[in-house]
Amino acid sequence: MHELVQRLLDGDRRAVARIITLIENNAQDKEQLLRELFPHTGRAFVLGITGSPGAGKSSLADSLTSYYRKQGLTIGVIAVDPTSPFTGGAILGDRIRMQEHALDKGVFIRSMGTRGSLGGLARATKEAIKALDAYGRDIILVETVGVGQSELDIMATADTTMVVLNPGTGDSIQTIKAGIMEIADIFVVNKCDRDGADKMAAEVSAMLDLGHGQNPNWRPPVMKTSTLDGRGIPELVEAVSKHREFAVSSGLFANRRAQQLKAEVTETVEHYLKELLWQKAGASGEMDKLLEDAAQRKLDPYTIARRILAVFDG
Amino acid sequence: MEEHKIRVLVAKPGLDGHDRGAKVIARAFRDAGMEVIYTGLHQTPEQIVEAAIQEDVDVVGMSVLSGAHMTLFPRVKELLDENGADNIILMGGGTIPEEDIRELTEKGYAKALFTPGANTDDIVAWIRGVVQ
Numbered sequence: 001m002h003e004l005v006q007r008l009l010d011g012d013r014r015a016v017a018r019i020i021t022l023i024e025n026n027a028q029d030k031e032q033l034l035r036e037l038f039p040h041t042g043r044a045f046v047l048g049i050t051g052s053p054g055a056g057k058s059s060l061a062d063s064l065t066s067y068y069r070k071q072g073l074t075i076g077v078i079a080v081d082p083t084s085p086f087t088g089g090a091i092l093g094d095r096i097r098m099q100e101h102a103l104d105k106g107v108f109i110r111s112m113g114t115r116g117s118l119g120g121l122a123r124a125t126k127e128a129i130k131a132l133d134a135y136g137r138d139i140i141l142v143e144t145v146g147v148g149q150s151e152l153d154i155m156a157t158a159d160t161t162m163v164v165l166n167p168g169t170g171d172s173i174q175t176i177k178a179g180i181m182e183i184a185d186i187f188v189v190n191k192c193d194r195d196g197a198d199k200m201a202a203e204v205s206a207m208l209d210l211g212h213g214q215n216p217n218w219r220p221p222v223m224k225t226s227t228l229d230g231r232g233i234p235e236l237v238e239a240v241s242k243h244r245e246f247a248v249s250s251g252l253f254a255n256r257r258a259q260q261l262k263a264e265v266t267e268t269v270e271h272y273l274k275e276l277l278w279q280k281a282g283a284s285g286e287m288d289k290l291l292e293d294a295a296q297r298k299l300d301p302y303t304i305a306r307r308i309l310a311v312f313d314g
Numbered sequence: 315m316e317e318h319k320i321r322v323l324v325a326k327p328g329l330d331g332h333d334r335g336a337k338v339i340a341r342a343f344r345d346a347g348m349e350v351i352y353t354g355l356h357q358t359p360e361q362i363v364e365a366a367i368q369e370d371v372d373v374v375g376m377s378v379l380s381g382a383h384m385t386l387f388p389r390v391k392e393l394l395d396e397n398g399a400d401n402i403i404l405m406g407g408g409t410i411p412e413e414d415i416r417e418l419t420e421k422g423y424a425k426a427l428f429t430p431g432a433n434t435d436d437i438v439a440w441i442r443g444v445v446q
């Protein structure tokens with residue numbers, strides 16, 4: 001067994017941190033690590049928190065963490081922030097709102113940049129979730145800004161997803177456009193200490209009346225919270241529990257997990273297949289010549305594709 | 315395939331309420347392609363070290379303007395070592411007199427210290443040089 005996996009299973013947080021780094025960096029040991037972590041995963045409850053920038057996702061993660069810690073549950077947090085597409089750098093500031101938990105050994109917080117690789121974000125995030133799962137965290141909170149396909153993909157891996165909105169921002173209309181309506185198991189109108197929270201909640205309800213939402217047997221509740229004074233947090237926790245119970249009893253939970261596993265196997269096969277293909281095809285050095293022929297219209301891309309795939313023949 | 319991205323924790327310990335310098339340096343690091351974890355004002359050495367470990371950063375950069383550098387740097391260094399995180403490079407900046415800089419770096423409490431006039435490009439280059 002990989003030394004880091006053994007240390008992670010023994011509860012060493014530095015090993016967890018290093019494993020997540022190796023996953024993010026796509027390091028050589030990554031496959032071995034994930035293989036050995038897998039048997040220890042599947043226990044944690046994954047709670048997704050998404051919504052527009054500044055909606056209060058990190059603050060809610062902080063409030064929920066406090067609440068769950070009082071119940072004796074251990075918490076992992078993965079907070080994803082956008083990487084600059086121009087420089088590849090990122091400022092990851094979600095911890096600012098969670099610093100009161102910094103010294104609590106029952107809380108492990110990790111910030112991740114999107115790093116912009118195609119499909120890579122969702123992949124790395126899912127893998128980091130596995131590391132925290134194997135580490136034995138009871139609940140894993142995953143925060144992402146709700147834009148883009150890969151973030152929707154991440155949320156598809158959460159057991160329960162909450163979409164955070166703010167009063168008086170026109171958020172609700174944007175939500176429909178972004179297709180986020182369908183991934184919400186729970187809506188949270190945060191900053192309800194401000195004007196317009198009731199109106200916002202009513203708008204979201206009206207949209208749900210129109211039949212938006214993913215599951216005919218689950219109407220996402222619309223919760224109002226304020227992380228400033230703690231209003232609505234116990235009710236939100238209650239709503240999460242209710243969704244979890246529903247998901248378990250209705251078979252939704254088992255169904256989602258089965259789909260995730262299938263998607264994971266499919267993605268991994270395709271990923272390896274691609275690697276193998278280009279390894280083989282690249283080695284033959286034929287590609288450049290074929291492309292040259294295509295440029296002169298002697299060969300078409302379709303014939304070329306068939307020829308490249310012929311590396312798998314025989 | 316494998317890509318190591320430099321991760322830096324920019325920390326603002328102590329009581330002074332200015333984090334303009336810390337934010338400027340955080341942006342410079344980001345613009346240089348690094349991932350910067352920023353934890354906000356008034357961090358204790360314990361909080362800084364715990365965040366550095368969980369985030370598995372290569373470098374901790376502390377901005378100290380309060381005059382408490384002679385206690386803060388040794389304390390953070392000591393905690394890093396105690397937690398087996400002595401691989402993390404400790405550096406910093408702020409209004410620190412020349413002789414204190416010499417003492418802190420000579421004793422290994424900080425790998426490098428930059429004063430407010432320092433060029434951010436130089437700091438970036440220094441980090442790239444020490445993170446292998």
Ligand SMILES: Nc1nc2c(ncn2[C@@H]2O[C@H](COP(=O)(O)OP(=O)(O)OP(=O)(O)O)[C@@H](O)[C@H]2O)c(=O)[nH]1
Nearest residue numbers: 052053054055056057058059097190191226227228
């Ligand atoms: N009035 C009010 N402000 C809040 C509330 N919750 C969060 N805020 C403030 O909203 C701002 C953003 O909060 P965050 O928790 O950082 O929001 P976020 O969605 O995580 O932001 P990003 O990660 O940057 O997208 C901060 O200034 C918070 O203090 C709330 O319930 N009421």
Ligand SMILES: [Mg+2]
Nearest residue numbers: 057058094143
């Ligand atoms: Mg946030």
